Amino acid sequence: MSSTTTAAGRGSGPPVLCVLDRAYRGAVEAQFFHALYGLLDLHGQFQRVDVALRGAAVTLAVEEDVYRPAVRLGTMTLDTLPDYRGSVRDLVAEDFTVFVDREAVTALGFDPERLVAGTVLLDSAELALRWPEYEQVWFV
Secondary structure, eight states, X not given: OOTTOOTTOOSSBOOEEEEEOOOOSOXXXXXXXXXXXXXXXXXXXXXXXXXXXXXXXXXXXXXXSSOOSOXXXXXEEEOOOOOHHHHHHXXXXXTOOEEEEHXXXXXXXXXXXXXXXXXEEEOHHHHHHHGGGOSEEEEO
């Protein structure tokens, strides 16, 4: 393994940065698989996989007190929806670095103190300066 290998990357593939700009892709349609969930499966194939949340996707890293991943459809409650904040917590627990764009957080009116613990708040320019550390940058 190379010296850049972390706990979040056990494989031999190149270091990868995955950038997410869209926050919501359809709760019912994505209830069985969504981008953050998929990243957990990919990390074993690469030396390192980091995630950057930009634009509206920063909302995935904002903790909420009353959030419940469920929706009421007529008389039925569908409670198998993705828990995006839970997925961000899972990524952090698996030693992924999850970058969150500071400008997007403040532009959307969120308090940076409300971010999921373990995420890294960065200015947009700082995030862009880190891109050369990766052999591949994916827009997920």
